[in-house]
Amino acid sequence: xxxxxxxxxxxxxxxxxxxxxxxxxxxxxxxxxxxxxxxxxxxxxxxxxxxxxxxxxxxxxxxxxxxxxxxxxxxxxxxxxxxxxxxxxxxxxxxxxxxxxxxxxxxxxxxxxxxxxxxxxxxxxxxxxxxxxxxxxxxxxxxxxxxxxxxxxxxxxxxxxxxxxxxxxxxxxxxxxxxxxxxxxxxxxxxxxxxxxxxxxxxxxxxxxx
Numbered sequence: 001x002x003x004x005x006x007x008x009x010x011x012x013x014x015x016x017x018x019x020x021x022x023x024x025x026x027x028x029x030x031x032x033x034x035x036x037x038x039x040x041x042x043x044x045x046x047x048x049x050x051x052x053x054x055x056x057x058x059x060x061x062x063x064x065x066x067x068x069x070x071x072x073x074x075x076x077x078x079x080x081x082x083x084x085x086x087x088x089x090x091x092x093x094x095x096x097x098x099x100x101x102x103x104x105x106x107x108x109x110x111x112x113x114x115x116x117x118x119x120x121x122x123x124x125x126x127x128x129x130x131x132x133x134x135x136x137x138x139x140x141x142x143x144x145x146x147x148x149x150x151x152x153x154x155x156x157x158x159x160x161x162x163x164x165x166x167x168x169x170x171x172x173x174x175x176x177x178x179x180x181x182x183x184x185x186x187x188x189x190x191x192x193x194x195x196x197x198x199x200x201x202x203x204x205x206x207x208x209x210x
Contacts, residue, residue, distance in 0.1 A: 004072070004086050006167040007180045008195075013188035016128075016149050019164060024186060025130060030145075033129040036063035038150075040123045042200055043096055045116040053109055056197035057101075057117065059094060067091045069100060072197070121200040125150025125161045134175040141171025143179055152199045155207035159199065163192060 011019070025032070039061040044050045050057055056072045072086040089100045098114040105111065128147040133140055146165040151158045164183070166176050183189055194202075 004084055004167065005173050005176065006165050007176045008192045009164045009166070009180060009183065009189040010192040011162040011164065011188070012190050016147055016162065018187065019147050020128060022186065024183070025132075029133040029135075031131045033131060033144075035126060035128040037126050038062065038124070040196075041094075041119050042121050042123070042197060043117045044120045045113060046118065048201070049109060049113050049116075051201050053106060055106075056195070057096075058197070059091070059096065061094065067094055069097060071101065071104060121152065121154035121204050123150070123152050123161065123196040123200060131169070132179065134171070134179055136175060136178055139171060139175075141175030142169040143167065143171075143175055144169055148196075152196060152203050154200060154203040157203050157207045159203055161196065164189060 024030075040058050042056060042058045044057070054073055058070050060068045060070060062068065067090065069089045069091045070086060073084045087104050089097070091097050091100075096117055098117065101114055105114065125148045130145045132143045132145055134143055144165075144167045146167065148161050148163050148165065150161045152161060166180055166183075168176050180189075180191070
């Protein structure tokens with residue numbers, strides 16, 4: 001189990017190309033990791049049991065074909081800064097391994113709920129990633145910047161994804177706040193509290209109303 005601490009910023013009047021070509025990356029010690037597609041399938045019951053318990057379960061297919069099963073709690077999110085628990089497992093097939101959930105399954109959810117999990121929506125996007133070493137007050141933090149471009153898809157409905165995520169890898173979360181503030185001065189970016197999973201559930205509800 002790990003704790004994910006990140007700030008999400010939605011692109012407004014700033015284009016993804018402006019972010020990619022920003023002088024910011026030359027001014028600060030940063031490394032371009034690369035760009036890769038990420039295909040994500042989210043699972044829940046037809047009644048939305050996981051969503052009701054503030055959990056998100058997905059299978060992510062990486063560019064090299066590797067498959068990762070991930071369970072996340074919703075955690076706390078204020079002004080774009082979120083902190084939540086997550087568990088990840090490599091899997092061999094593009095289907096849920098419910099046995100991996102046994103040790104982390106909440107007591108408030110019946111065990112047979114695992115047998116009712118089905119695909120409910122997708123988030124498919126391209127991610128460009130940089131690693132930034134942020135120096136502040138004699139401390140150093142490593143922050144991953146991820147520019148995501150793609151779509152949330154539920155049934156016949158889809159919404160665009162255009163956002164910048166700052167995830168703390170090492171150091172204090174103050175680095176995230178300072179770095180996000182700097183980026184907001186340079187670009188048109190808005191702190192955004194909704195995760196991609198939460199957006200998927202909203203779109204799922206909208207699709208059901210059609």
